[in-house]
Amino acid sequence: MTEPTRSFDxxxxxxxxxTALFTDGLDRLETGDFDADSQLPGWTRKHLLGHVAANADALGNLISWAETGVEKRMYTSPEQRNADIETAATxxxxxxxxxxxxxTRELDEAMDRLTPEQWAHEIITAQLVTRQASDVPWMRAREVYIHAVDLGVGxxxxxxxxxxxxxxxxxxxxKRGLSDDDLRAVEGPLPEIAAWLAGRPHQLVGAPELGPWL
Known part of the structure; x- marks a missing residue:
């Protein structure tokens, strides 16, 4: 597998x-379909949609921190985050x-306002990792792409x-501490490798079971 790179652009x-893909997934659902299970154990599609909506607000807090210099964490606490998701499901x-x-709109507008200097501002993620604000788009991209799959709409x-x-x-x-040799030992197309690593259903044969991620 070639060494990947990712730029800010x-x-x-x-x-x-x-975001367009996740929105397309939502558009495939009727109102009653949101109470059905998502592909994430224990979560309905309402749980999932509430989580993705709350994530936009939380990442918006980090963008605000970078823009103003005033510390603003993603969530008040992990417990509050989980309680908010459960409330969203109702x-x-x-x-x-x-x-x-x-x-989604407010997050996009906030990101559009940042200057190069503000993108370099340090922020702290929900996992208490210090990163630059320029990592926020990557954090959001993971959420919308992977959870579009988790909606279970095809x-x-x-x-x-x-x-x-x-x-x-x-x-x-x-993050999982796997080497290139570990990956080479598991043969299959890239999408299946990604699904396996992300702890999602996959079609690989003989791949060791991994815990949940994201």
Missing amino acids: DTRRWVTEG RPAEELREWYVRG IGFADLPEDFLLALVDEIRT
Whole structure:
């Protein structure tokens, strides 16, 4: 597998394209379909949509931090984040959709306002990792692309761009502590490798089971 690279421009493009794909997934659903299970264990599609909507707001907090210099964390606490998702699952589907659309628009507008100097501002993720604000588009791109698959509406990892999948595989491999030899031991097409590494259903034969991710 070739060594992937990802540029800032790549991540901004992936946010746009991934958001369009996630929105297309939502458009395939009738109102009653949102109460059905997603492909994430224990989550309905309402849980999933609420999570993606809340993620836009949370990443917007990081962009605000970079823009103003005033610290603004993604979430008040992990417990509050989880409680908000559970509350979202009880809300009407159309209300959740409107939240998602509004949050997505506001995040895009906020990112468009940042200067190069502000993109270099340090922020802290929900996992308490210090990164530059320029990593926020990548964080959002992962959310919308992978959760578009999790909606369970017929979108698969094969529908995601190859350059995004290469960057995703590289990141997850590193985070899971897997070597190039570990990957070479598992043969299969790139989308299936990405699904396996992301802890999603896949068609690989003999691939060791991995825990959940994202």
